[in-house]
Amino acid sequence: MKFSELANYFERLEATTKRNEMVALLAELFKSLTPQEIEKVAYLCQERLVPNYEKIEFGISEKLLAKSLAKALARDEEELWNLYKEVGDLGLLAQSYIGEGKDKLEVLEVYNRLMDIATTVGKGSIEKKTDKLAELLSLSSGKEAKYISRIVLGRLRLGIGDPTILDAFSYAYSGDKSLRPVIERAYNLCSDLGLVGFTLFSKGLEAIRDFKVQVGKPIRMALAERLPSAEEIISKIGKCSVEPKFDGFRCQIHKDGDRIKIFSRNLEDNTDMFPDLIEGARKQIDAESAIIEGEALAFNEEAQEFFPFQVTVQRKRKYEIETIMADLPLKLFAFDLLYVDGEDYTPRPYIERRERLKNLILPGNVIMIADSIITDNPKELNLFFENAIGSGLEGIVAKRLDAPYQAGARNFNWIKLKRSYKGELSDTVDLVIIGYYVGRGARAKFGIGSLLAGVYDPDTDAFKTVAKIGSGLTEDEWVKMKGLLDEIKVNSKPSRVISILEPDVWVEPKYVVEVRADEITRSPVHTAGKDGEELGYALRFPRVERFVRIDRRPEDATTVQEILEMYNMQRKIEVKE
């Protein structure tokens, strides 16, 4: 396909906010592409060149783009920069100055050139990147240049999330969304939309049905549901395994010979941050290749105890790793096994995975197996829970004995039970910031007074509001928050946001904060759970408990469904009291 045709599709996608139309347009687009083009376009639609978990960034700032554009147009750089200041959008500027064009470029050629630009590193790379981008822009028509500019700046903002692409694959292949579950299963096993699209359209549906876990590609993590008591857990899943809930960060470790990769909860490649875990995995995983999961915690050698989360999280950094590693060595409590030496363990029951995990980990001082009990007695479960709390842990996770590892799913195969705070919701929620209000009163001087925040609705691939948050941040944090949000502010409501309230400033749904509240109430002004005339749901007295969570993508936020479940759970507790 010609890149100009793709640009036309981008333009049509940009013009609609209706998800059905978006899916239909994308399906039409995928139908007219080769499998290889589908792979690349699936990434490009999300301003990327590779799957989310791979780290390739363009490294192109507005200044650099303006420089390339000036070069392509043989105009003065400063003059162009001043024009940009007036227009406010380099993409539009590129379009109007380049004008009608030649439409020569193919999609794959543009992709390859963009890849070349993104992977140009080292000495003199800025100069080289600018030249290469200038060359690409000089080959483009105005419309093509507009979208190339937006892609390299990460400002395509078509509002296309993963579920929308998965639906479009299904429509393109079969004319309806019936294949979504099987396509999604493959996606959950590799987290790579391009690979899934390529496999479906080059090898067919059977290959997707047969899709297997691959070492090196992160598996979307299984998540836990909540229940308020040991009794309810036992009555829900019967005899189960109970493990401590460690408060560190989740790691999915992939071992392929001597090569180790470590993925975070939101599937980022964190390998470089954890040399100690890598060493541990090399020494202690007794297999040629394997994928295990566990929770990493910083260990205080002096006191021989684990540090709290606030300390552990300091290990998540990119610089001076050696120094911090010496102060805060990590240990990993392994709790699941997903793959060993050619064998996909995800379909196998928990109990079998755990047995194999125990044999797989050799004794050593980095990786340990989380201890557990198997019980169908609520009293025994409670005792284990109290012990866990007593030793400073968050609570417990109960696991259904016969459950497979369901990649990407949050369900009752795992149930978490945490300390409950009297009169408050027993759990915090993770909300996506979608806008802010400029401050009044004391906070007016910061220009930010409260946040409009929402939950994720995977069915419609949209963010729906649930709270206006005005507390929980220090003055410094408000200032920092405004800085972060101003970088991603947009002129109008983003297409994936559903909101009745209008904040003073809309932002791209990107940052997730952890929020505590007193309770969930019904509300006419919030859209989470709102169905036609029915009321939505809102958090009462919400406050930020943890500043922007770097381990969460917006789609990892609490879902509408979870809010409904927490609301029902709260009502049950009220009735009991």
Ligand code: ATP
């Ligand atoms: P929370 O915010 O409560 O930590 P979460 O949104 O990170 O929850 P949940 O699915 O709600 O994720 O809880 C499961 C998380 O608990 C896992 O992601 C993992 O990081 C952590 N965890 C700690 N100990 C265990 C364990 N023994 N088994 C499974 N997960 C565990």
